[in-house]
Amino acid sequence: MKxxxxxxxxxxxxxxxxxxxxxxxxxxxxMGAASHSKDFLVIQLGYVGLSGTGASNINTGFNRQLNIAFxxxxxxxxxxxxxxxxxxxxxxxxxxxxxSLDLRNTSATPDFQGTDAYSKFKLATTYLEIPxxxxxxxxxxxxxxxFKVGLGLKIGNxxxxxxxxxxxxxxxxxIEKEASKRQxxxxxxxxxxxxxxxxxxxxxxxxxxxxxxxxxxYDVNPYSFGFMLSGL
Numbered sequence: 029m030k031x032x033x034x035x036x037x038x039x040x041x042x043x044x045x046x047x048x049x050x051x052x053x054x055x056x057x058x059m060g061a062a063s064h065s066k067d068f069l070v071i072q073l074g075y076v077g078l079s080g081t082g083a084s085n086i087n088t089g090f091n092r093q094l095n096i097a098f099x100x101x102x103x104x105x106x107x108x109x110x111x112x113x114x115x116x117x118x119x120x121x122x123x124x125x126x127x128s129l130d131l132r133n134t135s136a137t138p139d140f141q142g143t144d145a146y147s148k149f150k151l152a153t154t155y156l157e158i159p160x161x162x163x164x165x166x167x168x169x170x171x172x173x174x175f176k177v178g179l180g181l182k183i184g185n186x187x188x189x190x191x192x193x194x195x196x197x198x199x200x201x202x203i204e205k206e207a208s209k210r211q212x213x214x215x216x217x218x219x220x221x222x223x224x225x226x227x228x229x230x231x232x233x234x235x236x237x238x239x240x241x242x243x244x245x246y247d248v249n250p251y252s253f254g255f256m257l258s259g260l
Contacts, residue, residue, distance in 0.1 A: 070097045070159070072231055074254015076120045078239065082246035086140060089123040093252045097159050101171070108168045112161045118184055120250060122151040129191055131208040137242045138211050148194040153239075155184035155216055171259040177223050182233070184216035211240055218250075227259045 072095040078086055097116025104110055126142060128149050133139040161180030167173045190207035215237065222231040232253040240246050 068098055068100070070099055070114070070116070070256065070258045071095070072254060072256040074231065074252050074256075076122070076250055076252040078122075078248040079251055080238070080248040081244075083248045086122075086246070086248070087125045087127050089125050091123055092121045093254065094119045095157070097157065099159060099161070101163070103168065108165050110163045110165070110168070112159075112163055112178075112180075114159050116157045116159055118155045118157045118182070120153050120252075124149040124151060128193065131189070131191055131206045131211065134210075136211065137245050138240055140246075146193045146195050148192075150192045152188075152190055152192065153186065153212065154188040156187050157182045157184040159220070161220065173226055175225055176229065176259075178221065178229075180220045182216075182218040182220055184218065186212055186214050186216070211242070213237055213239065213241055222256060222258075224256070224258075227257055229256045229258060230254070231256045 072093070074093050076091045076093040077083075077088070095116060095118045097114045099112045099114030099116075102111045102113075124140075126144050128141050128143050128146060129151055130139045130141065159180060159182045161178045164177045165171060166175040186209055188207060189209045189212045190205055192203070192205045195202045195204070217236045218233050219236060220231065220233050222229045224230060230253070233251060235250045237249070239248050239250055
């Protein structure tokens with residue numbers, strides 16, 4: 029009888045150790061999956077400017093850019109590199125100084141006019157974007173830590189282009205908004221780069237394609253730089 033009880037006790041102890049090991053394995057696997065961030069969300073906030081022929085004739089102030097993208101990371105096994113692809117929205121806001129842009133103009137050449145009639149005049153563009161990126165991580169198993177570098181390309185389709193003006197008339201504020209994509213290129217291809225540590229980084233972009241369809245008077249390419257948050 030003692031041998032029977034001893035055997036049962038030994039079996040119970042063995043089962044308990046096995047169950048604990050299995051529980052620890054599942055927990056470690058879950059923690060590993062949680063720590064390996066896929067960089068689902070990328071947020072960029074920065075300055076956007078214009079370069080190229082005619083850029084010096086467009087007077088702007090502090091222009092702003094906001095990009096938001098959901099990206100998925102595909103690690104390259106046994107390396108510090110990965111590939112990422114996603115879908116996002118890119119929005120650029122050009123603040124014109126003592127100038128206006130008439131989007132009702134049917135000419136292919138943008139009509140920038142000097143004026144002091146407006147207290148504010150903004151040109152805004154919004155793109156649906158597909159970002160593609162090659163990434164390097166110092167800590168490949170956890171994107172939230174360590175040194176990170178990314179190089180890539182964004183393919184954008186113009187969703188909206190509009191101006192917004194603010195004018196004071198007889199002591200009253202008049203706000204007008206005009207929208208038209210006629211003068212703008214439908215597609216935009218942009219080179220991207222970023223470098224950072226952990227969840228924070230600085231980034232830069234340069235559009236390979238021009239902003240306007242006109243390639244003579246205003247053959248301008250947008251560029252940008254700023255701060256970004258990623259690895260969430």
